[in-house]
Amino acid sequence: MSLIILEGADGNGKTTLLKQLERDTNLPVFYSGGPKTPEIMLNMLYDLEQMALDEKVFLCDRVPFVSEIVYSAALQREPVIDPIALMEYWKLPIQIIYCRLSDPSEALKNMSREFKAHKPFEHTKEVELKHERITEMYDQIMDEAEKDGINIFEYDWKNPEHYAQLMEWL
Numbered sequence: 263m264s265l266i267i268l269e270g271a272d273g274n275g276k277t278t279l280l281k282q283l284e285r286d287t288n289l290p291v292f293y294s295g296g297p298k299t300p301e302i303m304l305n306m307l308y309d310l311e312q313m314a315l316d317e318k319v320f321l322c323d324r325v326p327f328v329s330e331i332v333y334s335a336a337l338q339r340e341p342v343i344d345p346i347a348l349m350e351y352w353k354l355p356i357q358i359i360y361c362r363l364s365d366p367s368e369a370l371k372n373m374s375r376e377f378k379a380h381k382p383f384e385h386t387k388e389v390e391l392k393h394e395r396i397t398e399m400y401d402q403i404m405d406e407a408e409k410d411g412i413n414i415f416e417y418d419w420k421n422p423e424h425y426a427q428l429m430e431w432l
Contacts, residue, residue, distance in 0.1 A: 264314060264319055264320075264355040264356060264357055265292075265310060265313060265314045265319075265320050265322050265325070265354065265355070265356045265357070266289070266319060266320070266321050266322065266356075266357050266358075266359060266432070267322045267324070267325050267328065267356055267357070267358045267359070268280050268321070268322065268323055268324065268358075268359045268361055269324060269325070269328050269329065269358055269359070269360055269361065269400065269404075270360055270361035270362050270400055271332075271362075271369060271389075271393060271396040271397045271400055272369070272386075272389050272393070272396075273363075273368075273369035273370060273371070273393070274361040274362055274363050274369045274419075275361050275363070275417075275419040276323060276324065276361045277323060278419070279359070279361060279417065279419060280321060280323050282425075283321055283432075284321065286429070287321070287432065289318075289319055289320065289321045290318065290320050290321070291320070291321045291322070291323065292309070292310070292313060292320055292321070292322045292323065293323045294306060294322065294323055294324045294325060294326065294329075298326070298342060299342070300342055300343055303326050303330070303342050303343055304343070306326060307326060307327065307343075307348075307351060310322065310325055310327075310351070310354070311351070311354060314354040314355050314356065315354075315355075325351070326342070326343065326348060327348040327349070327350075327351035327352060328358070328403065330342055330343065330345070330348060331345045331348055331349075331403065332396060332399045332400055332403060333396065335399060336392050336395045336396040336399050337388055337389070337392060337396075352407065352410070352412070356412060357412070357413045357414070357415075358404070358407065358412060358413070358414045358415070359414075359415050359417050359428065360400070360404050360414050360415065360416045360417065361417050361418075361419070362397070362400065362401075362416055362417070362418060363418050363419070363420055364418050364420065364421070365420070366393065366394065366397055368420065369393065369397075370390060370393055404416075415427075415428055415431045
């Protein structure tokens with residue numbers, strides 16, 4: 263049926279929102295984790311493709327065909343998989359919840375080791391340094407996706423009305 267993907271730069275509340283949506287919707291959740299080896303990423307992409315074509319709706323905590331494109335470019339690292347090949351996955355039936363705080367400095371407050379202990383320290387520091395660029399790239403890719411007809415809900419957890427609006431959108 264479709265994948266409902268939560269995307270956005272680190273610190274914008276994706277994991278917190280995903281846990282709340284899991285409780286409130288009882289939809290199955292797919293956690294993708296961080297950077298992967300090519301083999302693991304290809305297996306994950308295969309699983310995502312199967313879920314997208316299933317009759318159920320799945321919630322997904324990031325997907326490589328979005329986050330890998332943004333992070334490899336923003337952090338100026340070699341992509342795990344060719345971004346051109348990843349663009350093919352945008353044809354799947356997807357909807358995106360774009361987690362983006364209206365004040366990007368708020369997202370940086372959520373980048374402390376308290377919130378990001380599960381991520382390598384070096385990665386977290388690099389993301390902090392390039393957070394503005396990552397956010398700009400997410401804005402660009404979300405604008406392009408919306409122009410291509412992908413349904414996107416921009417979510418700011420600091421806005422008290424957004425969760426109710428999101429639940430209606432779902």
